[in-house]
Amino acid sequence: MIISKSSTHFNKKGYASSSISDIMEETGLKKGGIYRHFESKKELTIEAFEYSVQIMTEHYRQAIKDKKSMQNRLFAVLSVFQDLEKGFPLPGGCPLMNGAIEFDDTSSELASLVRSSMIDLLKFVEGLIVKGQETNEFSVDVNAKQASIIIISTLEGSLALSRLYHDSIYLDNALDHLQNYIRSFSI
């Protein structure tokens, strides 16, 4: 419960700018109650970030589960960003992008976690494209690594715009564009 509520708070407000008082307010616990479970704010932020990543990983897994074709699995990845825009499964946007912007100029343990988690997401998308090439669904002319960067960059950028303006038009336009881009992979 502490981790879940803390992760929501950190994802919305940022890690560095959130104080233990914020977490006390969010959880209704006293300082001692929090420090009984976590040695330091650092430990709490790391566990909260890991929790966010687990929630997202499970959400991606569920999204692609029933999709047979790799095109539909990639479309399912796009749909996860539509969910994030609506505040689901986590409020506050994509924890990886939030972490990327907050920690790009730092080298903490949390920054390393953000870096490895974003790589996992890029590799996940790249893997779907490579699988599509192996099963002759996608052309081998597609550079899977480059395509994964284009897809994730465009999704993260447009989600940030939609969240900034509380208007889905930015993400919707990007999804429309990316659907055509992904369709162009097919043989």
Place this chain on the structure above:
Amino acid sequence: MIISKSSTHFNKKGYASSSISDIMEETGLKKGGIYRHFESKKELTIEAFEYSVQIMTEHYRQAIKDKKSMQNRLFAVLSVFQDLEKGFPLPGGCPLMNGAIEFDDTSSELASLVRSSMIDLLKFVEGLIVKGQETNEFSVDVNAKQASIIIISTLEGSLALSRLYHDSIYLDNALDHLQNYIRSFSI
């Protein structure tokens, strides 16, 4: 000098998590020296953000200045993101995206400024495309508003990835893709 040094600090470390002590350290001034110029931290953050936006606006203006065709002007917008990746004209990445991620869940005066500044950037890119259509350089089939969203989303997302990993490959891949996308506008 206070504004310039503060804007660098805020752009790298974030606005909410930076304290007046950080600004004292950055500028070498005592607290009284800072508050002689600014009524509050809020006033300082707003002036520092506005300063960042001015620097960026001037940099975009310089980048497109000698470019005649709208295609080359759009390519010049891409080159500004290459500069940002190298920490120029501001260290810490794009102040608009940094602000978007930090303030998307808030409704402060600074959040409003981030929103209006990001709209200005989108409109600037949209305007270049519309101009290209008016002068018969670009096809009227291109949806200028959608295209501006795609270009800015992809640039902002890939810049964030390149800054996260201190590796230009993410931005380079995105620029390669966007150059082809922009070339597809031409009649």
